[in-house]
Amino acid sequence: MKKHGLFDEIMPVSKTPTSAHKTGLWGNLKPLYKEATSPCRESCPLNTDIPLFIFHMKEKDLKRAKEEILLENPFPGISGRVCHHPCEDACNRRELDSSVSVRALERFLGDYPFYEVPVSENRSPKKVAIVGSGPAGLSCAYFLLRLGHKVTIFEKESDVGGLLLFGIPPYRLPKNVLRRDLHVLLALKPQIRLNFELTGDNIFSLLGSFDYVFLAPGMGESKRLQVAGENKKGVYYGVQFLKEVKSIEDEIRRAIVIGGGDVAMDVARTIRRLKPDAKVSIFAPEKVEDLPALRENVAEALEEGIDLICGYLPLYFEGKKRIEAVIFQRTEVKKDEKTGKFLFIPLNEKREEAADMAVVCIGQKPLEASKLREIAEEEGYILVDHRGRTKIERIYAGGDIIGQKATVSLASSSGKRAAICIDMDAKRLDLPLDELYVGSKGFLSFKKYLKLEKKETRKVVGFSDLNTLPHEKIPRVDAKKEEPLERLKDFREIGYTYTKEEAEKESDRCLSCGQCMRCNLCFYLCPDVSIRRKADGLYEVDEDYCKSCGVCAKTCPSNVIEMVEKDGGAFIR
Amino acid sequence: MDTQDEILRKGHYACPGCGLAIAMRLVLRAVGRKAIAVIVPSCEAVISGTYPFSALEVPAFHSAFAIAAPTAAGISRALKIRKETDVTVLAFAGDGGTYDIGLQSLSGAAERNEDFIYVCLDNEAYMNTGIQASSSTPPLSWTVTTPKGKVEKKKRLMEIIVAHSVPYAATATIGYPQDLMEKVKRAKEFQGTKFIHVLTPCPTGWKMKEELTGVIAMLAFETKVFPLYEVINGEIYRITKVPKGLPVRDYLSIQGRFSHLSEDEIEKIQQEVDIEWERLIYLAKRHEKV
Numbered sequence A: 001m002k003k004h005g006l007f008d009e010i011m012p013v014s015k016t017p018t019s020a021h022k023t024g025l026w027g028n029l030k031p032l033y034k035e036a037t038s039p040c041r042e043s044c045p046l047n048t049d050i051p052l053f054i055f056h057m058k059e060k061d062l063k064r065a066k067e068e069i070l071l072e073n074p075f076p077g078i079s080g081r082v083c084h085h086p087c088e089d090a091c092n093r094r095e096l097d098s099s100v101s102v103r104a105l106e107r108f109l110g111d112y113p114f115y116e117v118p119v120s121e122n123r124s125p126k127k128v129a130i131v132g133s134g135p136a137g138l139s140c141a142y143f144l145l146r147l148g149h150k151v152t153i154f155e156k157e158s159d160v161g162g163l164l165l166f167g168i169p170p171y172r173l174p175k176n177v178l179r180r181d182l183h184v185l186l187a188l189k190p191q192i193r194l195n196f197e198l199t200g201d202n203i204f205s206l207l208g209s210f211d212y213v214f215l216a217p218g219m220g221e222s223k224r225l226q227v228a229g230e231n232k233k234g235v236y237y238g239v240q241f242l243k244e245v246k247s248i249e250d251e252i253r254r255a256i257v258i259g260g261g262d263v264a265m266d267v268a269r270t271i272r273r274l275k276p277d278a279k280v281s282i283f284a285p286e287k288v289e290d291l292p293a294l295r296e297n298v299a300e301a302l303e304e305g306i307d308l309i310c311g312y313l314p315l316y317f318e319g320k321k322r323i324e325a326v327i328f329q330r331t332e333v334k335k336d337e338k339t340g341k342f343l344f345i346p347l348n349e350k351r352e353e354a355a356d357m358a359v360v361c362i363g364q365k366p367l368e369a370s371k372l373r374e375i376a377e378e379e380g381y382i383l384v385d386h387r388g389r390t391k392i393e394r395i396y397a398g399g400d401i402i403g404q405k406a407t408v409s410l411a412s413s414s415g416k417r418a419a420i421c422i423d424m425d426a427k428r429l430d431l432p433l434d435e436l437y438v439g440s441k442g443f444l445s446f447k448k449y450l451k452l453e454k455k456e457t458r459k460v461v462g463f464s465d466l467n468t469l470p471h472e473k474i475p476r477v478d479a480k481k482e483e484p485l486e487r488l489k490d491f492r493e494i495g496y497t498y499t500k501e502e503a504e505k506e507s508d509r510c511l512s513c514g515q516c517m518r519c520n521l522c523f524y525l526c527p528d529v530s531i532r533r534k535a536d537g538l539y540e541v542d543e544d545y546c547k548s549c550g551v552c553a554k555t556c557p558s559n560v561i562e563m564v565e566k567d568g569g570a571f572i573r
Numbered sequence B: 001m002d003t004q005d006e007i008l009r010k011g012h013y014a015c016p017g018c019g020l021a022i023a024m025r026l027v028l029r030a031v032g033r034k035a036i037a038v039i040v041p042s043c044e045a046v047i048s049g050t051y052p053f054s055a056l057e058v059p060a061f062h063s064a065f066a067i068a069a070p071t072a073a074g075i076s077r078a079l080k081i082r083k084e085t086d087v088t089v090l091a092f093a094g095d096g097g098t099y100d101i102g103l104q105s106l107s108g109a110a111e112r113n114e115d116f117i118y119v120c121l122d123n124e125a126y127m128n129t130g131i132q133a134s135s136s137t138p139p140l141s142w143t144v145t146t147p148k149g150k151v152e153k154k155k156r157l158m159e160i161i162v163a164h165s166v167p168y169a170a171t172a173t174i175g176y177p178q179d180l181m182e183k184v185k186r187a188k189e190f191q192g193t194k195f196i197h198v199l200t201p202c203p204t205g206w207k208m209k210e211e212l213t214g215v216i217a218m219l220a221f222e223t224k225v226f227p228l229y230e231v232i233n234g235e236i237y238r239i240t241k242v243p244k245g246l247p248v249r250d251y252l253s254i255q256g257r258f259s260h261l262s263e264d265e266i267e268k269i270q271q272e273v274d275i276e277w278e279r280l281i282y283l284a285k286r287h288e289k290v
Helices: A002-010 A039-043 A050-058 A062-070 A076-082 A086-090 A102-110 A135-146 A175-186 A200-209 A238-244 A262-274 A295-303 A408-426 A500-507 A551-555 B019-031 B043-047 B068-081 B095-100 B103-111 B157-162 B177-188 B210-222 B248-252 B263-289
Strands: A029-033 A127-131 A150-154 A191-193 A212-215 A235-237 A254-258 A279-284 A307-310 A312-319 A323-335 A342-354 A357-360 A395-397 A456-460 A531-533 A539-541 A561-565 B035-039 B060-062 B088-094 B116-122 B168-173 B193-199 B229-232 B236-239
Touching: A029 A539, A039 A050, A039 A086, A050 A062, A050 A102, A050 A500, A062 A076, A062 A102, A076 A102, A076 A175, A076 A408, A086 A102, A102 A500, A127 A135, A127 A200, A135 A150, A135 A175, A135 A408, A200 A212, A212 A408, A235 A238, A238 A262, A238 A357, A254 A262, A262 A279, A262 A295, A262 A357, A279 A312, A295 A307, A312 A342, A323 A357, A395 A408, A551 A561, A551 B210, B019 B035, B019 B043, B019 B088, B019 B116, B019 B177, B019 B193, B019 B210, B035 B068, B043 B088, B068 B088, B068 B103, B068 B116, B088 B095, B095 B103, B095 B116, B103 B157, B103 B193, B116 B177, B157 B168, B157 B193, B168 B177, B168 B210, B177 B193, B210 B248, B236 B263, B248 B263
Parallel strands: A127 A150, A127 A212, A150 A191, A212 A395, A235 A357, A254 A279, A254 A357, A279 A307, B035 B060, B035 B088, B088 B116, B116 B193, B168 B193
Antiparallel strands: A029 A561, A312 A323, A323 A342, A531 A539, B168 B229, B229 B236
16 A cells, blocks of 8 residues: 555556546447348348348357248248249349359258247137148248148148149259158148149138138149140140159150240250150240249259250141151240330241150140139139239139249248238238338248347348458359269259358358348447447447447448437537 | 456547557457556557546556657566566557657667567557658658648558567558457567557548548558568568458548549559568568578
8 A cells, every 4th residue: 555655656647447538428329230131131032031040050050040041931941952042143242252152051951950940829720721732832831830820731632742842853852852841831730631623613612611711723734835736746845744754765866845944944854864865955935144944954954965045936846646846936035125024026047956856845824714713814813912812802822823923932922921911811910011021022021920020121231331341252152063974864963962061161151231240340449448249249339438430330341230319319529 | 248358448538430549449458457558648648548537447657759668668677577477568659659759769679679569559640749740651641741742651660670670570450350459469479579560540630531440441451551461580471361452542532631642643652552562472472482
C-alpha cells in the first residue's frame, strides 16, 4: 500500500475507467442483426434454407442440417440427385467464381442416416385423400402428416413413387434411394391403397368419406407428333418406353430419339445400356444452349457416346411395316415475347436419317380428360388458384396436371402448398398467403407456416450487398462419376455422393448470404468494444458505448447487420 | 463470454470508426493481462485515456513523443531485475512517433536488442494534431501540409527495422484480425526487439466514411498497397497471406485524400505498388533458394 502512495506522489496516475463515459451518446444508430433471404433459397421451389443447412454442415452438425432440409423438402436424397437446381443458377458465388454445388451437398445430407421428423399436435385432424403418389402427392401427404392430419394415398400402380419410380432411370435415381427417402414419410404412417383406378365418379365418392381430396395423378399419356407413319412398328413414346421396355430386339442397329428434354436424354441413355452396339442419336428442335433437359443429363448423354443433333423436327416416318427412316425438317425455335410460348419455324432444309427404331419424347399430356370432366379443363389439365384449390370445393390439385413445368421440385412444392392451404382451411385460418412467401417467387415456406422462421424473408441479399473481400476464389468440388464405358454395362447409379472431405470443402465455399456464419469480423472490428459474443455464438450490442460508426455492418461478409436508430431516440451527432 | 480477454475498456475517446482503437484492442487481446504498455503522444494517448481516466486494464506508462522504445527497454530491464520475466512490455507509437520523431531512439533500442514488442500504429499522418504529413504518408496523398499531394515516397520503415536484424518483424492490418493476433502471439515467443507494423485506417484523416475502416484495411492488403509478411532475424522474409491483386483504384477511389488524383497519377501509383510487390517477392524467394 505504502509503495503505491509513494508512486502517486511522484506523478499523477489515472485510475478511473473510461467506461464512465457513455460514448454511445455520440451517435444515434446501432447495429441490428437481422438475417435475410439468400437468392438460392428464394429460387428454390421448396424454399429450403440453403445457407442455414450449409452453416450447420460447416459446424459439423449434420443432424441439424438434415432436420433443416426436412423442414421444407421431404426427399433430399431424391432432389439431391434429380432437381433442376435453380438455386445454383441464382447463387451469388457465380459472380466470384462459380456457383456452390448445392445439389451435391443436399444429396450428401439426403444420404446421411437420420430420418425422424416431428409431428405437430393437432386436436381436430382431418381425413385427406391423396390421389397419385408421385412427388406432388407424396409431398402433400408428408406435410399434412407433419401437421397431424390423417392421410390416405391412392395409387394406380402396384407401388408408390409415380414418376420417381418408373420415369427416372435407376442410373440417375436408384430405387433404394427412393425407398430410403420415402422411409421418412412412411414412418408418419399414411394409409396406402394401391391399384386404385381414378375415375370421375370415385373422386366424388372420396369426397363423401374424406374431408379433403388432393389430386396429383400426373400426366398419363405421351404427346404424339401427329405426323405420317407414326403408327408403324418401331415407334415408341418416352415415358411408356422407360416404364415398360426392358430389352431391345437384336436386330436394332440404329435408334433415334426425338425431343430435347430429360425424358429424351433418359430414353437415349437407356437404349445405350440395353443395346450398347446400337447407334443412338437424339434429334431436338431446340438449340443446344436452350435444351430443356438438365445440363448434367445432356453432358452425361454425350459422354456415353450418344449423338445430339439440334434444330430438327420430324416430318414423317418412312418404312413398310417397320420404320426404316425418319425425315426431318430443319427448325428454328423462337420464344414469343408476348405469350411466352415457343414457336417452331420450319426452315427450308430436309434431312433423312435411317433408323429401325424411334422414340418420341416431346412431352406428356393428361390421360383421358373425360374421366375428370367436372374438374378438368378441355385438354385434361386441372386449373388451380394460388392456394392449389380446384373449382370444386374441398378438392385441391398439384403436380404436372395443373400445367406447371414438369420438375420434381415444382411438383413437391405444389403438394406442400396444398397441404398448408388445406390445414389453414381446416383451422379456419384466414392468413394471406404472401405472409408465407420467402422472397418474391411465390413459393410457400413450411417453416414460416410453423412460425419457426427467424429471418427477414422479404429482403433478398444480392452479390453487391456482400463484403466479399475476405473470400478467396476456390474451385468448385464436383462429385465423382463413373467412367462412361463402365456406365454402359448396367443401370447402376453413375454419380457418387460426396465424401465427408468433399462435402466439407464444398460447404466452405458457401458465401452464407444473409446468414450469420459467426466469422467474428463484426466483433473484432468494433473500435468501441461494444459488440459481445453470446454463449450461442450470436452477438449483442452495448448501446451505451456504440458510437454508430457502422464498421460492423459494412464489413459483414454476409450482410446480416443493418444500422438502425437506437431505442433511446435520436441524438444529434 | 469474452469479457475476460478484453483489455481495452469501453468509453474511450477515439473517433467513431477509428482503426487505431481496433488495432490497440486486438494487440492487447493477443498479448493478454500480463503486460505493461508504453504510450507516447499520439491518438493512442487520447484513446488510452486522459487524466484521471484510463482505458487500459493493464498498467500503462505515458512517456515522451520520441522515446517509446527506450522507455519500454527501461521497463523491460527493471522487470528482469525484479525477475518478473512473464510480463510482456508493449510500446505503442504512431507513424509520427516511429517513422520520424522516435526513429533514432528505436534504432538504438533495436541495436541493443532490448526485450519488448514495439507496435507501430500507422495511420499515415499526424492525425492527432490535425493531419500533417509524416514520412509514412503515401505519395500524392493530401494532408494539411501537402495540400496538392505529397511529393516524397513513403519511407520503407520495415527495411530499416529489418536492417537491425531484430528477431521478429511483421506487418499486419486490422482487416485481418486473426492474422494480426497470431503475429502478436508469435512475437511473444521471441526474446529481444519485436516489431509489428499495423496499418490503421483513419476515417478523419483519410477523408472517408467512418463505416469504411474495415473494408479499406482489407482493400489496402488486397491491392498489394500494404502486403502482409514477416521477417525472422532480419533475414528470412515470409509472405503470410497472398493478396488478390485488385487494382489500386479500388483502394484509392473511396478515400477523399486521393480524390484529386488524375488517371496518370493513379497509374503511377499502380506501377510503384507493383514494383514494391515484386521486390517483396524477390526478398521472400531469395531466402528459398539459399
